Amino acid sequence: MSDREFVLTLSCPDSRGIVAAVASLLTAYKCNIEESQQFGDHYTGRFFMRVQFVAEDPAVDEDTLRGALAPVATEHRMEWNLWRRDVRTRVLVMVSKYGHCLNDLLYRQRSGLLNADITAVVSNHPDLEFLADSYGVDFHHLPVTPETKKEQESRLLELVQSYNVDLVVLARYMQVLSEDLCQKLAGRVINIHHSFLPSFKGARPYHQAHARGVKLIGATAHYVTADLDEGPIIEQEVVRVDHTFSPEQLTAVGRDLESVALARAVNWHAEHRILLNGSKTVVFR
Missing domain, CATH: 3.30.70.260 (ACT domain)
Structure with a gap:
């Protein structure tokens, strides 16, 4: 290129x-x-x-x-x-304790399957530092509490600037971004959400799905806005399940779907294939 x-x-x-x-x-x-x-x-x-x-x-x-x-x-x-096209999209990945999406993105980058460069990983927990280290990617532990949220997000913006970041990816980052941060990074943050939005919000979504006897489970990649989990949808993945699936099996299948949907969304953003159309997107695949 x-x-x-x-x-x-x-x-x-x-x-x-x-x-x-x-x-x-x-x-x-x-x-x-x-x-x-x-x-x-x-x-x-x-x-x-x-x-x-x-x-x-x-x-x-x-x-x-x-x-x-x-x-x-x-x-x-x-x-x-x-x-x-020779200027690659620079990505900062945010994660909490679930590492499946982060691991998938890092592997795709190393394998040449991600048309973007992961410049750093930020987490509110130290658990996944080993994973970032194994791929030679900088890791930053930024713990957050309600009292320190503003300071933590200020530090995050400093990292976005210092790494010259084009896109922030929430790879199962289990914190809600403030309205101020969403506005400052508008159109530059992608989140992955279990299920078809807005179903099964909150904790233990696959246990909620199991309790409701769902027949389909899915994952949704979307842009982040100040309205929680209601930003423009980029990609969705789905698979059919049945009554024989345990909550643990649903979780395993769901994590695969999350990884695939998120990777597609990141690649399409990096290739400038997504245009915002109000509360929706136009995706030229």
Whole structure:
């Protein structure tokens, strides 16, 4: 992957000529489109687009493209971003005591299956320091109590800044982020939640599911907002179960689903495939 490869993402009021305008501009600057996806939402009246392309003219760089795109964006009232594909997303993972999602992400990174770089792990418990150490990733123990929550989140923001973090991943981090922190990191925090939201909130979700005799269990990856577990959904995984499953078996299956759904969400965010559409997402897979 080179500094000549780019991803353009945009959303704007839906109207005629948007695709043609973008394609014509890229053609004029000798860019070869490798992948293009678009979606018009009839319910919101907005248009969404992701274009992956290569700038084949050495004289055309990122600044040139940004300057050329700006008038088109203004004309169509676009919210847009241009990304260089060789610049990898930097991730900070937060975790408490359950290590399955963290272990899965670290393994995927080492195996080349995660299109992002995990720069650090933060936890309110010391239990999983050994896991981060085994992968050579910095570990920071930031304990938190109701009295120290503001100070702990200030330290977290310092780490986000010092590691130049693009995305924070809550890999079964069992603390609620404050409204202030959610606003400061809006669109940059992904959480994994057991079940299809908002079912089985609180402690021991798989025991709750067992008690209710569920036939399907799942996991939901979503962006974090100040409304607990109600942020825009990115990905969901599900599997059918039956009366023979014990709470422990449901927990084991559920943890696999959580790991898969979270990894997909992180990869799609890192590849700039997710666009926010109000309280929903558009995911160009």
